[in-house]
Amino acid sequence: MSIRGSTRVLGVFGDPVAHSLSPAMHTRFAEESGEDSVYVPFHVLPENLETALHALPSLGIRGVNITVPHKESTFRLVSEHTDAARAMGAVNTVIVDGERLIGDNTDGAGFAADLEAHFDHTGWGKGPVVVLGAGGAARAVVHALTVAGVPEVVVANRTLETGQALIGQLAPETGRAVALPSEELQNALPRARLLVNTTSVGLKGETFPGLSLDALPREAGVYDLIYNPARTPLLQEAEQQGLAVANGLGMLVRQGAISYARWTGKEPRVEPVIEWLEGQLGN
Ligand SMILES: NC(=O)c1ccc[n+]([C@@H]2O[C@H](COP(=O)([O-])OP(=O)(O)OC[C@H]3O[C@@H](n4cnc5c(N)ncnc54)[C@H](OP(=O)(O)O)[C@@H]3O)[C@@H](O)[C@H]2O)c1
Numbered sequence: 667m668s669i670r671g672s673t674r675v676l677g678v679f680g681d682p683v684a685h686s687l688s689p690a691m692h693t694r695f696a697e698e699s700g701e702d703s704v705y706v707p708f709h710v711l712p713e714n715l716e717t718a719l720h721a722l723p724s725l726g727i728r729g730v731n732i733t734v735p736h737k738e739s740t741f742r743l744v745s746e747h748t749d750a751a752r753a754m755g756a757v758n759t760v761i762v763d764g765e766r767l768i769g770d771n772t773d774g775a776g777f778a779a780d781l782e783a784h785f786d787h788t789g790w791g792k793g794p795v796v797v798l799g800a801g802g803a804a805r806a807v808v809h810a811l812t813v814a815g816v817p818e819v820v821v822a823n824r825t826l827e828t829g830q831a832l833i834g835q836l837a838p839e840t841g842r843a844v845a846l847p848s849e850e851l852q853n854a855l856p857r858a859r860l861l862v863n864t865t866s867v868g869l870k871g872e873t874f875p876g877l878s879l880d881a882l883p884r885e886a887g888v889y890d891l892i893y894n895p896a897r898t899p900l901l902q903e904a905e906q907q908g909l910a911v912a913n914g915l916g917m918l919v920r921q922g923a924i925s926y927a928r929w930t931g932k933e934p935r936v937e938p939v940i941e942w943l944e945g946q947l948g949n
Pocket residue numbers: 773798799800801802803804823824825828846864865866867869891892893914915917918919921
């Protein structure tokens with residue numbers, strides 16, 4: 667990679683930011699699409715976020731990703747929002763257009779694109795879909811499912827009230843919330859076309875007590891947003907039962923590729939980047 671006077675500058679704001687996979691990923695996108703751009707990690711402390719955001723137009727920076735802990739604060743600081751950002755109350759992508767800062771959130775679109783890549787044969791769009799968890803990632807997932815027209819969404823969360831609040835905001839017509847674990851959750855499985863884990867359960871090999879995948883139909887898919895480890899106990903159990911499975915690495919890469927396309931107008935190929943990251947993660 668060579669940097670010239672004309673090189674477009676992109677980046678990510680986070681605190682911490684050193685662990686982020688985004689710089690490596692976006693460098694691959696630039697190589698893949700032949701775009702003259704560079705993607706820089708910016709370690710931005712919370713007290714400097716507003717100044718850093720407002721400096722973007724004058725520095726000629728075309729856009730940045732926003733990561734922990736700045737997604738909600740950035741939502742409050744940008745001048746405009748996309749529908750996705752508004753639905754999530756959080757911004758993961760800022761697009762700079764002249765003096766305007768447009769806040770977007772590409773997580774849901776990345777998830778939907780990855781579902782299409784993996785689960786076309788399951789008819790997931792016809793629902794019902796069971797979503798485990800009701801945090802930030804679940805918001806992106808439920809929003810994407812409702813945008814895709816899924817007729818029935820069941821959110822199962824450890825804290826029932828959080829699940830109810832999410833459904834009330836994002837899927838009041840088509841959704842319902844149940845407790846995790848519960849008999850109601852188990853009873854929802856026989857009709858489900860897709861089960862999605864959006865919780866952090868499985869990151870360290872944990873399982874869901876009281877959840878048995880036996881009840882899922884044979885043609886259902888199981889998606890886990892966790893990608894490291896590549897196969898959580900949930901995905902291992904689903905695989906043993908012969909169900910279609912996918913982890914969240916594709917979602918990560920696709921949400922990044924959508925951001926990249928918003929900034930550059932170029933849609934990079936994602937498959938080589940997913941394969942490369944699998945290698946990096948030792949999957
Ligand atoms: N692949 C991707 O691109 C991608 C994108 C975003 C996030 N993720 C992953 O998704 C996961 C969640 O992220 P997030 O931002 O949504 O986190 P979050 O906002 O903190 O939400 C965490 C969720 O997990 C539930 N939970 C946590 N520990 C639990 C336990 N022991 N038993 C049952 N439920 C538990 C919480 O339930 P309560 O409400 O009861 O606390 C909540 O619903 C993380 O592993 C993250 O890495 C992946």
